[in-house]
Amino acid sequence: MTEPVLAFVHTIDSNIAAFDAMIGELAPGTPVRHALRDDLLKEALDAGELTGDIRARTAEAVVAEAEKGAALLLCTCSTIGPGADDAAQRTATPVLRIARPMAEEAVSRGTRIGVAATLATTLGPTMDLLSEAAEKAGREVALTPAVYGEARDKLMAGDMEGYVRIIADGLRETAKACDVIVLAQASMAPALDLCSDITVPILTSPRSGLAAAVESYRKIRAAG
Incomplete structure (x- = not known):
């Protein structure tokens, strides 16, 4: 059986390498999966705010990623964070915000x-x-x-x-x-x-948010 992963949703490509490096320090060997949705941040910047439509599509994207075999999902973007909170109400997979x-x-x-x-x-x-x-x-x-x-x-x-x-x-x-x-x-x-x-x-936010996510991930894996 494939081990459930610690999943991430990013809106900046460089965050993938940055969080991989921190995982290597805080929790080496932890299986991770990254999803990049830079389109959501770009649209929010163009609109000057997180519109209702972008927030709804963020929630849909987070739910979809969370339900692809993730034990827990961490959203690393503050701008789309409210959409991640919405997603947390729609999936059994825990969804956390980095900040x-x-x-x-x-x-x-x-x-x-x-x-x-x-x-x-x-x-x-x-x-x-x-x-x-x-x-x-x-x-x-x-x-x-x-x-x-x-x-x-x-x-x-x-x-x-x-x-x-x-x-x-x-x-x-x-x-x-x-x-x-x-x-x-x-x-x-x-x-x-x-x-x-x-x-x-x-x-x-990166290190403290990731540390909290890793702690929660370990508790979930230990209980499961």
């Missing part, structure tokens, strides 16, 4: 939370997760969104150095009014190499 553990940690570490992004479409879903986490924890938080749009232009032009520099500069400004900052996109994490002078905690 949820980060949101829970942020709420536990401060009440003034900066939400940094280079894509405006990721702000709403990430802020909603933070609000949910705060309500669950019984805490009141103030969310401060910050979009570094110029960084996205650098990334699209292939200027990674410029991309991370603009993010790092933006984080320094955001940190002045916050107890903790969350990065709404996994692709922003390399900028942290330039942020050693920032004393405010800056949280990223």
Whole structure:
């Protein structure tokens, strides 16, 4: 019998190699399967938001992947995350969002939370997760969104150095009014190499989200 896999739905191709590398560190030997749906993110960016239609098609895509022999599925894109939540209500396979553990940690570490992004479409879903986490924890938080749009232009032009520099500069400004900052996109994490002078905690989603998924996957396999 084929062993059930830990499945992923990505919207950025480079995330496949990045998560394979992290799996190699956190859970070597774990069978994984990746699905790339960059079309969903592109459409959301073109529309300027996660429309009802894109959200519905995201849910359909996630359910389809989850039911192809997956023990658990992890959605690694914040923009389409609400569609993954919808999918979780329609399949017996557990569906997780990459940013949820980060949101829970942020709420536990401060009440003034900066939400940094280079894509405006990721702000709403990430802020909603933070609000949910705060309500669950019984805490009141103030969310401060910050979009570094110029960084996205650098990334699209292939200027990674410029991309991370603009993010790092933006984080320094955001940190002045916050107890903790969350990065709404996994692709922003390399900028942290330039942020050693920032004393405010800056949280990223990939490793914490994957660690939570691996823990859940192991529990499911042990029980089954």
